[in-house]
Amino acid sequence: MEQISTQTMSHNGFLMFLAFIIASVSAFMALELAKRVTGESTSSHRVWLLFGGTTLGLGIWSMHFVAMLGHASLHDSTYSTWVIIGSMVPAIAGCILSFGLVSRNKTWMTLLQSSGLMGFGIVSMHYIGMAAIQGVQLELDPSWVLLSIGIAWSASYLSLWVGFFSSYSTKRTTFPVKLMFSLMMGTAIFSMHIAGMRATIITPDASPVSRIPIDPTLLAWLVTSIVFLLFGTYFIAYALDRQIQKRDLFQKTILESTTDAVVTTTSDGEIRYQNQAFAHLFEGCAPEPFFQDYHPLLSAQQHFYQPVQIETNHRTLEVTSYPLQDGTNNQVLWFIRDVTKTVASQRMIEHMAFHDALTDLPNRYKLDSLLQESILRERSVSCLYIDVNRWRFLSDILGHHGAEELILQVANRLKHTIHPDDVLTRIGPSEFIILLFAQRSSLAHQKAEKCIKAISSTFDVDGTTLELTMSAGISHFPKDSSSPEELIQFARLAADESRRDGENNIKSFEESSRPQILYNIEIEKALVTALNQEELTLVYQPKIDLKQNRLEGVEALLRWQHPQIGTIAPSDFIPIAENTGLIHSIGHWVIREGCRTWVRWQRTGIRPFTLSLNVSPLQFAREDFVDTLQSILLETGMDPMFLELEVTESSMLSYEASTREKLTQLHQLGILISLDDFGTGHSSFSQLRELPVQVLKIDRSFIVNLFTDRNQEAIVRSMIQLGHNLGMKVLMEGVETSAQLEWLLKESCDYVQGYYFSRPLSETDVPFHVKETTTYLEFEKR
Incomplete structure (x- = not known):
């Protein structure tokens, strides 16, 4: 039989070119796969290892059979299906094993070993594939076989070196560079096939064929389909992986750019990821494998969604955990925020809420809290009430600044008389209370004598020498009273009695002082039934818009006419209502009655105007305040756009998040917010900027001495300018003369x-x- 020479046989140029393209694309995939099979042995790494090795092996296998089909002399040959399938195995196995070996340990020895594995798999695939030709006998030329092995090893070495060892494996490579290397490696792989074909001498014979032969045309379609399906699948997976990488990069960029520390751990606390903020937060600490090693309170058993504060490295950290559950992968996501400044601000705000702004002494709120605690513990306590005599006269002489300087000196002298177990508080402009507990409660009179001696020495205020006197009153728990309010009232009444007896006197509470207390008690009892007896009424003070020269609205004012006691001033019964909790029912009545009245006015045909209602701080502090207000608006049918709520400056002092949230909800309903008695509290400019307040009401006390105090005009002018700079309207209370009005217009x-x-x-x-x-x-x- 005539031998077929693979050196002189004719070729199908299209199929040979297609084979070369397949070899080059396979090389291109090898470059891309190298970056994805490098790194730790993770599930993603193993998937890419298997998928990449299989894709590359099948790509080289496809190139081989497309090239074989390109030989014209083999066009009529048939192929053994099982041998063809079997020839895939060494190519795939060689690629997978070589990738796996070189990705774990990048040394020159592993490069030689892995390139040998890949080259052996490619050569084995080639000659096993040649054995699939049926009806022929094959003879091999050893020299060409050795050359084909050398080319296969060299091509494998080149591809693995470029993908894993060269500088192109670590830096971003441009497409032209990738294309150049792909064409070089494709040429090498295709050359290996040509060398293998030249090493084979084919002799036709009449040997029986396989029971399952495959026609070359069908094989060509099958191989082509596999090639395009394989490459299509790869590039789809590659594109998806690129999108995932972009997403992961985007997420990582966000996590790295956030100022909060972000950590993911296993359920037992082993750290899987941490951002740079976490490392910065625990700077100076050695890296630890477990989350709880950084601080004992960083426990993996912490309840989810519940922030926990811990103290570490002179910082306060807020730690919150969230579950991350994905099938069997149970992890924990941790957010750690440095709240040192926030906590310090909160503590400062709390301190401000319970301390006097001028002297930094505990204020009335703190005093009530201390007394309530002592009474609940049934611990005896003495209340020493101290009041500086002739304070109003002294204030007029010294002015605002001088009066503050004097009271600071008085407070400092009183502090030096205080035992560590006693408490000094300031509850008024010139009023102090000292609490003595337990055994020291019997020393109240001696303490008062020390205080009198402390302030008997002269004071120097801006060059003015002053001599002060004081009045002191003492009451005891449980001897004289059983509540904080009574204890303070009795001590005050005793101080008033001591003042009538002369200067620098000390007087303890006596039963003769009870009439005033009984009057307050009578008011308290009568207040319980005042609503039901319809003794409370509302009157309405007009508010004038100076720019429009018209009525802007009215302010509802509460009045109480008792059938026996007579007219009772709000200043007498409102504090009692607040102390007893009756302010809530009274406040609801005021809102409901005011809204009903406004609706009745609209039925008379007059144009709508705003209705201003005063809200007690205690009433505003209730959690259901906004809901209750909304229900009243629905019940009465009042338009919230014409409702204005006046909230006192003192009720915004603590500026808690709940207060801001309520004001925002009211603003969203269209309700106007007015800051009442502005200038008498301690609001900061930053608070005013952030609060949704539309109107500042300047307290009437600022206009009384507008033309007699040279500083008063400047103060009121600054208040008006401040309101306008904050984008608010300004209302002045207590206007009684045309001169005042002219000045306000100007x-x-x-x-x-x-x-x-x-x-x-x-x-x-x-x-x-x-x-x-x-x-x-x-x-x-105007």
Whole structure:
């Protein structure tokens, strides 16, 4: 039989070119796969190892059979299906094993070993594939076989070196460079096939064929389909992986850029990921494998979603954990935030809420808390009330700054008389209370004598020499009273008695002082039934818009006419209502009655105007305040756009998150917020900027001495400018003269109210006032 020479046989140029392209694309995939099979032995690494090795092996196998089909002399040959399938195994196994070996240990020895494995797999695939040709006998030329082995090893060495050892394996490689290496390695792989074919001498014979032969045309379609399916699958997976990498990079960038520390751990606390913020947070600490090694309170058993504060490295950290569950992968996500400044601010705010702003002594709120605690523990306590005599006269002489300097000196002297177990508090401009507990409660009189001696020496305030006297009153628990309010009231009444007896006197509470207390108790009892007996009424003080020269709205004022006691001033019963909790029912009545009245006014045909309602700090602090207000608005049918709530400056002192949230909810409902009695509290500019307040109401005390105190004009002018700079309207209370009005017009004050325009009106008088009054200004200063 005539031998077939593979050196002289004709070729199908298209199929040979296609084989070369397949070899080059396979090389391109090898470069991309190298970056994905490098690293730790993770599930993702193993998947890419198997998928990449299989794809590359099948790519080289496909190249081999496409090239074989390109030989014209073999066009009529058939192939053994099982041998063809079997030829895939060494190619795939060689690629997988070589990738796995070189990805774990990058040394020159592993490069030689892994390239040998891949080259052996490629050569084995080639000659096993040649054995699949049926009806022929094959003879091999040893020299060409050795050359084909050398080319296969060299091609494998080149691809693995480029993918794992060269500089292109660690840095971002441009597409032209990748293409160049792909064509070089494709040429090497294709050359190996040519060398292998030249090493084979084919002699036709009549040997029986396989029971399952495969036609070359069918094989060509099969191989082509496998090639395109394989490459298509690879590039889809590659594109998806690129998107996943972009997503992971994006997420990692976010996690690394956040100022919060982010950590993921296993359920037992082993750290799997930590961002740079975590390392910075525990800077100076040696790296630890477990989360709890950084601090004992960083426990893996912490409840999810519940922030926990821990102290470490002079910092306060807030730690919150969240479950990360994905099938069998149970991990924990930790967020660690440095809240040192926040906690310090909260502590400062709490300190401000319970301490006097000027002297930094505990204030009335702290005093009540201490007394309540002592009474609950049934621990005896003495209340020593100290009041500096003639304080109003001294304040007028010294002015605001001088009065503050004097009270600071008084407070400092009193501090030096205090035993570590005693407590000194400031509850008024010139009023102090000292608490003595347990056995020391019997020393209240001696303590008062020390205080008198301490302030008997002269004071120097800005060059002015002053001599002060004081009045002291003492009450005891449980001897005299059983509540903090009574204890303080009795001590105050005793101090008043001592003042009547002369200066620097000390007096303990006696039964003769009870009438005033009984009067307060009578008011308290009568207040319980005042609502049901319809003794409470509302009157309405007009508020004037100076720029529009018209009525802007009315403020509802509470009045109490008792059938036996007579007229009771709000200053007498409101504090009692707040102390007893009756302020809530009274406050709800005021809101409901005010809204009903506004609706009745609209039915008379007058134009709508705002209705201002005062809200007690205790009433505003209730969690259900906003819900209750909404239900009243729905019940009465009042338009919330014309409702204004006046909240006192002192009720915003602590500026808690709940207060801000309530104000925001009210603002979203369209309700106006007015800051009442501005200037008498301690609000900061930053608080005012952040709160949704539309109107600042300057307390009437600032206008009383507007023209007699040279500093008062500057103070009020600054308040008006401050309100305008914060984007708020400004209202001045207590306007009673035309001179005051002219000055406020000149300073661009927005609203005013006071007896100059009208005294408080009854419900029925308001519509007549609105209809009959056409102008409020008697001069043209706008």
